[in-house]
Amino acid sequence: MDLKQIAKETSKTLISYLTFQAMRTVMAQLSETDPPRALRLHEFSRRERIENSESYLRALFKEDQALAFRILTVREHIAEEIAEFLPEMLRTGIQQANTERRCEQLERMTQLDPGATSTHPEQDSTSEE
Amino acid sequence: MDLKQIAKETSKTLISYLTFQAMRTVMAQLSETDPPRALRLHEFSRRERIENSESYLRALFKEDQALAFRILTVREHIAEEIAEFLPEMLRTGIQQANTERRCEQLERMTQLDPGATSTHPEQDSTSEE
Numbered sequence: 001m002d003l004k005q006i007a008k009e010t011s012k013t014l015i016s017y018l019t020f021q022a023m024r025t026v027m028a029q030l031s032e033t034d035p036p037r038a039l040r041l042h043e044f045s046r047r048e049r050i051e052n053s054e055s056y057l058r059a060l061f062k063e064d065q066a067l068a069f070r071i072l073t074v075r076e077h078i079a080e081e082i083a084e085f086l087p088e089m090l091r092t093g094i095q096q097a098n099t100e101r102r103c104e105q106l107e108r109m110t111q112l113d114p115g116a117t118s119t120h121p122e123q124d125s126t127s128e129e
Numbered sequence: 130m131d132l133k134q135i136a137k138e139t140s141k142t143l144i145s146y147l148t149f150q151a152m153r154t155v156m157a158q159l160s161e162t163d164p165p166r167a168l169r170l171h172e173f174s175r176r177e178r179i180e181n182s183e184s185y186l187r188a189l190f191k192e193d194q195a196l197a198f199r200i201l202t203v204r205e206h207i208a209e210e211i212a213e214f215l216p217e218m219l220r221t222g223i224q225q226a227n228t229e230r231r232c233e234q235l236e237r238m239t240q241l242d243p244g245a246t247s248t249h250p251e252q253d254s255t256s257e258e
Contacts, residue, residue: 001154001203001207003207003210003211006150006154006207006211007210007211007214007215007218008218009150010143010146010147010150010211010215011215011218011219011222012222013142013146014139014143014215014219014222015219015222015223015226017139017142018139018219018223021135021138021139025130025135053226054226054229054230057230058230058233061230061233061234061237065234065238068230068234069231069234072227072230072231074130075223075227076223076224076227078130078132078135079219079220079223080220081132082132082135082136082139083215083216083217083219083220084216085136086136086139086140086143086212086215086216086219087212087213087215087216088212089136089137089140090140090143090144090147090208090212090215091208091209091212093140093141093143093144094144094147094204094205094208095205097144097182097183098201098204098205100183101183101186101187101190101197101201102198102201104187104190105190105194105197105198108190
């Protein structure tokens with residue numbers, strides 16, 4: 001397991017995700033101050049895939065430079081504000097989700113009719129597990 | 130801008146992403162120790178959308194319980210190992226990407242013929258590139 005590579009890819013994914021959140025934020029602001037422009041940003045974001053945030057921004061700079069600069073500012077602001085909370089939220093979130101999945105499965109294993117866990121009941125009518 | 134909500138959604142996205150990385154890690158391990166099972170996990174992961182990690186895991190628990198437990202363990206391990214590095218990687222990554230986008234745009238603005246910034250050439254017949 002190459003943890004360094006995983007950290008690098010995760011960071012890249014995070015940057016793309018925060019670019020999406022920044023775009024949503026700017027779109028929400030525009031829908032109050034300049035609805036036609038909000039609509040244009042909406043249409044643009046349907047055409048250009050924001051999952052690849054840097055290509056998306058390059059394309060937006062050609063379409064509406066001011067909006068592109070604004071999204072850069074907003075994503076940097078969001079990152080500054082939430083970065084420090086992420087490690088704890090991530091750790092707690094995964095521990096909690098794992099506990100939930102484990103409990104669900106343990107419940108399933110203990111409560112089910114033994115035969116019901118088989119996906120091929122015809123092959124095993126007694127028990128499975 | 131609801132930063133608390135953004136942080137929450139970002140954390141959820143991160144958990145899904147690390148589940149994907151855990152699945153990839155387990156698949157890589159299996160492809161060396163148990164290739165047919167690696168293939169089954171591959172096929173399973175094409176059918177079930179891992180973007181929704183908790184539904185994916187619930188479905189995997191029904192298909193191959195041991196693998197599902199293993200992915201829980203691996204994703205928690207990855208989270209523990211990389212969490213503390215994420216804030217700095219995120220901040221630096223966004224600052225760097227923003228600088229790159231700004232520089233690219235400033236270059237574009239200063240190198241282009243002034244007429245080219247117009248999106249309506251009919252209003253400016255001097256030049257367009």
